[in-house]
Amino acid sequence: MLSIQARQALAKLFLPFFFLLASAFLVLGVARRPLVDHVRLKIEDGLAPAYALMAQPGEKLRHVWDDVRAFARLGSENVRLRQENEKLRRWYDVAVALANENAQLKANLHWIPENAPRFVSGHTMRDAGGLYGRAILLAAGAGQDIHVGDVALDAKGLIGRVTEVGSRTSRILLVTDQASRLPVMLESSHGTAIMAGDGSATPRLMFYAQNNHPLEGERVFTSEQLPPEGEAADEFSGLPGGLPVGVVHYVQPGEPIVVPDGDVEHPDIVRVFDYGHTSTQGPEAPGRMKRAPAAGVPFPLVPGRPG
Numbered sequence: 001m002l003s004i005q006a007r008q009a010l011a012k013l014f015l016p017f018f019f020l021l022a023s024a025f026l027v028l029g030v031a032r033r034p035l036v037d038h039v040r041l042k043i044e045d046g047l048a049p050a051y052a053l054m055a056q057p058g059e060k061l062r063h064v065w066d067d068v069r070a071f072a073r074l075g076s077e078n079v080r081l082r083q084e085n086e087k088l089r090r091w092y093d094v095a096v097a098l099a100n101e102n103a104q105l106k107a108n109l110h111w112i113p114e115n116a117p118r119f120v121s122g123h124t125m126r127d128a129g130g131l132y133g134r135a136i137l138l139a140a141g142a143g144q145d146i147h148v149g150d151v152a153l154d155a156k157g158l159i160g161r162v163t164e165v166g167s168r169t170s171r172i173l174l175v176t177d178q179a180s181r182l183p184v185m186l187e188s189s190h191g192t193a194i195m196a197g198d199g200s201a202t203p204r205l206m207f208y209a210q211n212n213h214p215l216e217g218e219r220v221f222t223s224e225q226l227p228p229e230g231e232a233a234d235e236f237s238g239l240p241g242g243l244p245v246g247v248v249h250y251v252q253p254g255e256p257i258v259v260p261d262g263d264v265e266h267p268d269i270v271r272v273f274d275y276g277h278t279s280t281q282g283p284e285a286p287g288r289m290k291r292a293p294a295a296g297v298p299f300p301l302v303p304g305r306p307g
Helices: 004-031 034-072 075-109
Strands: 118-126 135-138 151-153 159-167 171-175 181-184 193-197 205-207 220-224 244-252 255-260 269-274
Touching: 118 255, 135 159, 135 269, 171 269, 181 244
Parallel strands: none
Antiparallel strands: 118 135, 118 269, 135 171, 151 159, 151 269, 159 171, 181 193, 181 220, 193 205, 205 255, 220 244, 244 255
C-alpha cells in the first residue's frame, strides 16, 4: 500500500504525464504520419467486431419497434388496399368494355391498321465535324438499315432527322440547327407554321397566319410533309404528322419560339424511326386540266369540240 504522501505525489504527476503523452502522440503523428495511420486502421479493424456486437441490441430493438408500428397500422393498411383493389377492378371492367367496343367498331368499319414503323436505338456521340453546327452522330449506320430522312426521337419527342449514313454511324441534324426547317401544327390555335432552327436551344416559328398567332404554352406537333405535286419524293419528304415537338413560348411580343420536348442539348439514347417516304398525295382526279404543251406542240383535241 502506498502512503498518503506517495498517492498525493502521483496525483500531481498525472496531469503533466498525460500532457507529455499527448504531446508525444502529436509529434509522432506529424513526423510519422503513414505509421500512425497504419496503426489507427489496425486498431479500428480489431475493434470492428466489438462495435458490431455493441450495435446489435440497438438494431434488434429498432426492428422490433418497426414490427410493432407495422402491426398497429395493419388494420388501416388492409382497408386502404381493399379500397384500391375495388377501384382497380372497376377500372379494369371499364377498360375491357372499351377495348371490346373499339374492336367491334373497327370490325364494322373494316378498319385497316397503320403499319408500325421500324426503329433502331443507339447511343449518341457529339459531332466533331461536318457541315452542320447542331448535329450528332449515332452509333448505328447502314448495317442497321438506317436511311437518310429517317426521324430521330428520344424518350420525350422529336430531336432531328438523319442526313448522312455511314457503315457504322449516322449523322442526325438536330431541329435547332440553322439548316433545319420543319412544318408544324399548333394544337390550340389550329394553325400551321414552319419551325426554323437558329443555332440556339429554341427554334423559331415562322410563316404562320397573321390573323392566327401561336398561343403561349400550346403544344406543337409535326405536320405531314409532302413532295410538290408531280415531283418524286425526296429524302426529306414523308415526314409523318402528329409527332410531339414542344411547346410555344414568347421571349418577347411577336417572336414565338418552340421549347423542344426532346433533349437537344445532351441527347443520350436516340431511336431512329423509318416511316418510309411514301406520301398521301392523291391520284390525279378525272377531268383535271392538263398542263399547256410546249411551244410548237398543238393542243390535243377534246371530244365534243371542234378541232
